[in-house]
Amino acid sequence: MATRRIVQILADGQPGESQKVCGWVRTRRDSKAGLSFVELNDGSCLSSLQLVVPGDLDGWDDAVGRVTTGASLRVSGTLKESPGKGQRVELGVESLEVIGEADAESYPLQKKRHSFEFLREIAHLRPRTNTFGAIARIRNALSAAIHRFFQDRGFVYVHTPIITTSDCEGAGEMFQVTTLDLKRLAQVQTEIDYGQDFFGRPASLTVSGQLEAEIYATSVGDCYTFGPTFRAENSNTSRHLSEFWMVEPEMPFYELPDNMELAESFIRSITAEVLERCGEDMEFFNKRIDDTVLATLANITDNEFIRLTYTEAVEILEGAGREWEYPVQWGRDLQSEHERFLTEEHFGQPVILYDYPRTIKPFYMRCNDDGKTVRAMDVLVPRVGEIIGGSQREDRLDVLLERITECGMEPEDYWWYVDLRRYGSVPHSGFGLGFERMVQLITGMSNIRDCIPFPRTPKSAEF
């Protein structure tokens, strides 16, 4: 008899059917009258299967003490309609094997609520909890939805490099990659000769696949990357990770309005798909984690995003009639408090801001004719803040060269990037979505460290 996943049994198992299942014990409740109830979970869904073990089952007297929270079991029996409340069917156990024991004294997961801080310290066991099992399934469904969204539209999935030698991609501190013996070099105290290093020059982990994605956008057409990204910033917040996953589409012949259109339908579409595919898990998040999360997501799928320019946003903020901790002034970057006010209070829904001052944005964004702004856009959502950052790219050779110099960088370091403007240049655009921030938005989890299986943050890289 083949083993079945619990999600299938709970969905369509019929009384009278013989079933074999494997999984991990969540709880056991004994009835000395001759029964034991065991909640068995196999991770296929949030719900557990209730096992009903008759007290006279062969070998049960010996096994019962080992059927503790966390132990793994293989059982077979007959499905029955459940006379109790809380489940449609239950499994009347006819044979039971304890595969792996879990010592009740030392097993860290107890039959009670744990804090997320504690569970983070046992990241190897936390996916066995309701919350982290659900997050794992949401991440999976969200990944699939992202690929489906782009694949349905003919986008090509491009694998951009993890290791890069562009030492300034414009997005912050980078992790150095080296095979040099730093311990020995420190002892001899010599000047470091990168010619001796693995790549013959300094190398780092990527902070963005955008520049390489532009190469493929201007050859195979609409494309996207979806991979790990690394930032060595000393950021200690609930919205930052040192290693995270980023989705970066890049489209030729797209101007900024096309880019905003795609970003909006992207967010709304993947949100709707996860809501549809992960109903039970989403009910759980709404009940146990954040009772506004389903309403927030419905607001996203049902309404068009607000669009306004940076300049209009500044006017709204100046006229808001409140004291800002940081003053609002055209030409300065908007602060967290400003962005939150716009998306959470003033509009109460996602907002796309565009046309930012060129002085606060990177070199590759296309300059507007006013000479003061660039075609940048940020998508802001309630609670999480900036979830997407993107722009139309500067496609004019002379302007790009000017901007590289203006930003204090060397055009020669970007010779291949500049070449894209020298040969067959086209207007093009793209954006980046922080995958874990999207998971945060969907689940209502307040800390991004709980939205990725093994979080890497400053001073923290266990597991």
Added chain:
RNA sequence: UCCCCGAUAGCUCAAUUGGUAGAGCGAGCGGCUGUUAACCGCUAGGUUGUAGGUUCAAGUCCUACUCGGGGAGCCA
């Protein structure tokens, strides 16, 4: 990196002006029950984050460090 707060039993937290360390949950044992956040009783469990200092006496006061939380900056 900056500001504020915290670290006490396996977990979540108490402990008056400095005076011998407590509860709930979990665990073990027993009782009861088609149970489902099960219920009732008993028992065990602690170098109070680390290193110094003040004091007759420190969980409590002081200093530094480590880690965690909230906020900020940087960003996705």
